[in-house]
Amino acid sequence: MKRKNLPDLFDRIFNWSWDLHNKSLEPLVHIEDMGDHLLVSMDLPYVKKKDIEVHLTEDSLEVSARMKRKYKFENLGIIQRGIEFESFRKVIDLPASVVSEGAKSVFRHGVLEIRLPKKIKKRRIIVE
Numbered sequence: 001m002k003r004k005n006l007p008d009l010f011d012r013i014f015n016w017s018w019d020l021h022n023k024s025l026e027p028l029v030h031i032e033d034m035g036d037h038l039l040v041s042m043d044l045p046y047v048k049k050k051d052i053e054v055h056l057t058e059d060s061l062e063v064s065a066r067m068k069r070k071y072k073f074e075n076l077g078i079i080q081r082g083i084e085f086e087s088f089r090k091v092i093d094l095p096a097s098v099v100s101e102g103a104k105s106v107f108r109h110g111v112l113e114i115r116l117p118k119k120i121k122k123r124r125i126i127v128e
Contacts, residue, residue, distance in 0.1 A: 024089040025071075027063070031095065038096060040114040044088055046071060049107045058097050058119065063112065064089045 017026040028043040044052065044065050051066040065088045072084045097119035105114040 022087070022089065023070075023085050024064075024087040025085045026090050027065075027088045029090060029092060031092070033095065037118055038094060038098060038116045040092070040112075040116065042090065042112045042114075043110060044107070044112050045110045047088065047107075047110065052107060052112060054105055054112075054114065056098070056100050056103060056116070058099070059094050061092045061094060061114065061116070062090070063092075063114075065112075 030041045032039045032041075040061060042063060044063075046067040046069060047065045048068060051068075053064045055062040067086055067088070070084045070086045094116070098116040099119050102117040103115065105112060107113075
């Protein structure tokens with residue numbers, strides 16, 4: 001392994017899925033390319049639908065959600081003990097350009113599903 005790659009390796013290993021400053025966790029996310037749209041599924045336990053915010057650009061998706069109650073991790077090791085979290089936050093670089101028109105989301109049983117229509121790059125127009 002080259003020495004210049006060490007910072008990248010450490011970033012990957014120690015890139016925790018939480019932000020201690022904002023007391024937020026990164027939710028688990030699955031993105032599936034369905035051809036004409038992307039389907040994003042995100043686990044958001046301890047969240048109510050009214051506490052979810054979704055922001056969309058052509059190439060990124062940002063989801064934040066406040067938990068019903070604080071969630072605390074106990075005994076994580078010597079350095080951190082008793083870390084409390086009160087929200088989820090995730091910014092996703094999307095694998096394809098999308099459009100906001102026609103985007104839909106559903107929240108059921110702690111899972112947020114977002115359907116994002118892909119941006120059409122080229123469309124044939126029939127000449128009449």
